Amino acid sequence: MSEKDLYITEVALRDGSHAIRHQFTIEQVTSIAKGLDQANVPYIEISHGDGLGGSSLQYGLSLTDELQLIEAAVDAVLNAKISVLLLPGIGTMHELKEAAKLGVKMSRIATHVTEADVALQHIALSKELGLETVGFLMMSHMVPTKKLVEQAKLMESYGADTVYVVDSAGALLPHQVKERILALKEHLQIHVGFHAHNNLSLAMANTLVAIEEGATRIDGSVRCLGAGAGNTQTEVLVAVLDKLGIKTGIDLYKLMDIAEELVAPILEKPQEITKDSLVLGYAGVYSSFLLHAQRAAKKFGIDSRDILIELGKRKVVGGQEDMIIDVAAEIAKNKESAYV
C-alpha cells in the first residue's frame, strides 16, 4: 500500500467534543489543529460532537460557537483539510453553507444506518459547494450487511465520494467489520471508510481489519478523545501502521507530542473502558439510553444492564426512548413471576 492510499481523519476536535462536554476554546482548537497540520494529518474534523448545529440543551451547549472554532482551525492549518460533520435533522443546509464559506474542504453527512435517504439533499448541496463529501452510516452494527450495502449505495447514488461504516456504539466484532467492508468494496465504486469506538477494546483490531479489507479512509482521535470509550487512538494507529509497513505520511513523534502535551491536559476524565462504556458496546445501544435505563432500573428495582441488553436485542433506535420504561416494566414483571 503506497503512502497515498490511506487517509486519516482526526476527530478529536469533533467526536472528542463529547468527552469534554463541548467546552473547546478557540485557543485549544488553534493549537491542536496547528499541531496536527504540522504532523501532516490530512483531514481534521471540527464541529459540535453531534455535528453542525448540535449545540443545544438536548445535545449539550458548546462553550464556543462552532463556526468560530472552524474558522480558527481553517486559519491555523497550511495543508490539512478541515472537515465538518452534519446530521440532517440536527444541522441544516444553512449551517453547511456557512461552514463552506469559512473554508471547510470536506463535509460528512451522517444518518442512522437505515436512513440514508434523509441525506439526499445534504450530499447534493455539499457537492454543489465543491466539498469532498462523505456519507457516514451510524450504528452500522444494527443491520445485516445486505441492508448496509443498500444504504451505502443510496449515498453513492446521491454523489458521496466516500461511504463510512460507523461503529457508533463500539459494538462490532472483527469478523463483522470484515464482512461489511468486503461487501462495500465489492458493491461500491467510491472510497470506503471506517470509524471505530473502543467500548469493547476492539477499535484498533477493527480498524486494522477494515484496512486489510480495503478501507482507505480511517478515523482516529488523538489520546482516544471521543465519545464512549473513545475512538481508535490516532498516534497509536500511526505507530502500528508504521510497524506494519503501511505509510500514512504522518509524523509519529509530532503526533505523540500533541497527544501528550496538548490533548491529555484538557481531558476531564480518562478515556478508559468503564462499566458504562462496556455495557453500551456489549448491548450495542445509543449512549443516550444509559441515563434513561439507569433511572428506569432504579424505579423497577432491576439491573440497568438487563434493560440495555434487551433494548439492543430489539434494535431500539434514538427517538424511541419511551420504550425504555416499557422494557423495564416487562423485565421487572418477568422477574417477579419467576419468583412465584
Place this chain on the structure above:
Amino acid sequence: MSEKDLYITEVALRDGSHAIRHQFTIEQVTSIAKGLDQANVPYIEISHGDGLGGSSLQYGLSLTDELQLIEAAVDAVLNAKISVLLLPGIGTMHELKEAAKLGVKMSRIATHVTEADVALQHIALSKELGLETVGFLMMSHMVPTKKLVEQAKLMESYGADTVYVVDSAGALLPHQVKERILALKEHLQIHVGFHAHNNLSLAMANTLVAIEEGATRIDGSVRCLGAGAGNTQTEVLVAVLDKLGIKTGIDLYKLMDIAEELVAPILEKPQEITKDSLVLGYAGVYSSFLLHAQRAAKKFGIDSRDILIELGKRKVVGGQEDMIIDVAAEIAKNKESAYV
C-alpha cells in the same frame, strides 16, 4: 469451543501491582479475590509485580508482605486457584515452597524468552510440590518464532503443563501472535497460553488471534490494571468472548462490578496509552529502560524515543542498561555529523 476449553488467569493482583507501586493491602486483596472467585474466575495470580521476592529497592518495595497477601487470597476463595509468578534470579525456590505451603495451586516460572534453561530447577520443584506449572516466556517478540519454539520445548521438557507467549512490552502485532501460537500448537503437546500488554492498543486483538489459533490459557486484568498500558481488560474480554459464543463460565456482571467498584478506586493513574507506554511498545523494549533513556537524552540533547527505538533494534535486554549511554552518545554524534 466448550466452556472448559478456555481458562482465564486474572493478573490484576500481580501485574497490576506495578500500576499501584506494589501498595496492595490485605483488605484490597481479600475483597478483590473474593469477588473474582464469586464471579467464577478460575485462576487468580498474586505476587509482587516482578514475582515472588520482587519487593526490593531495585524493583519497588511492597507495602504488604506478599506471603500475607497470598494467604489472604487463599483464604478468600472457595473455588478459584491462586497462582504465583516466579522469576528465577529474583525469587528463589525457598519462596516457592513457602507459597505452596500457603495453599497456592499454580506457579508460573518466568524467564526471558532466550533463557528457558534457568527455569529447569524451578519447574521441577513446582511439579514436585504438586502445583500446576506454567513456563512464562517474557519479551516473546524479541526472537524469531523458531527460537521461541525451541525455548518453549525446553520448558515442556522440564515438566511444564503450559507454556505462555508473553508480550511483555506490548510490541507484538496480530500476525506475529498468530505465527507464534500456531507454531507452539504444532510443536508442543502441552497447553499454550498468551499474555498481552496494551501499549499498541492491540491487547484484545492479539488475545482473540491467540484464542483463534488454539491458545487455551489467557491472561487478563480487570480494569486493565497492569504494567505499561495494562493487559487485556478481563471484563471486556469476557464480554467479547460471550458475543463470539465462546463461554468462559465467568459471570460478566459480577466482573464488571468488581472492576468498577473495587479496582477503579485504587488506581493511582488511569490505564491510558500515554506517550511513554506507546514508545515502549513501538520500540519493543523493557519499561525499565525508559527513565535511563530520558536521562541520557537530556544529557546528549537528543530525543529519548530515538534511543529507545535503537535499543529495540539492537535487542538490548535487561541488565544491559549500560548500553543506553553508549547508544545515546552514538546518536548524538551521528546527529552532529549530519549537521556538518
